[in-house]
Amino acid sequence: MNDNYITCQDELGSINISEDVIHSLVRTAVSEVEGVAALANTAGGELAELLGLKTVTKGVKVQLDDNQAVVDVIISVCYGSNILKVAKEVQEKVTGLIQNTTGFERPQVNVHVSGLSFEKDK
Numbered sequence: 001m002n003d004n005y006i007t008c009q010d011e012l013g014s015i016n017i018s019e020d021v022i023h024s025l026v027r028t029a030v031s032e033v034e035g036v037a038a039l040a041n042t043a044g045g046e047l048a049e050l051l052g053l054k055t056v057t058k059g060v061k062v063q064l065d066d067n068q069a070v071v072d073v074i075i076s077v078c079y080g081s082n083i084l085k086v087a088k089e090v091q092e093k094v095t096g097l098i099q100n101t102t103g104f105e106r107p108q109v110n111v112h113v114s115g116l117s118f119e120k121d122k
Helices: 019-031 046-051 083-102
Strands: 005-010 013-018 036-039 060-065 068-078 108-117
Touching: 005 019, 005 060, 013 019, 019 036, 019 060, 019 068, 019 083, 036 108, 068 083, 083 108
Parallel strands: 068 108
Antiparallel strands: 005 013, 036 068, 060 068
């Protein structure tokens, strides 16, 4: 379990949202996009290391930067899908779900396409 929290402070006190909650929201949003094969398995991946991802996150990194949520998502896309269209839809779904459930305005969502998934012949 991740013990990091994103904290929203105001005059009434603070609200703490676990990064695990944001990870779950991102995984849910990504699963709803047609053309996404999977969240990338980040174990040992160079892109994941560059982004500072751990294997626990499985293709998702969340951080708070100046009261703005910043999300990095690494996906693989199904062969034959329009990669740009799929990535933009992932951005829109993740952005909308984070805004609607947490109240964060305009989260920054970076989508990294790490590969293609080819369906195997049966």
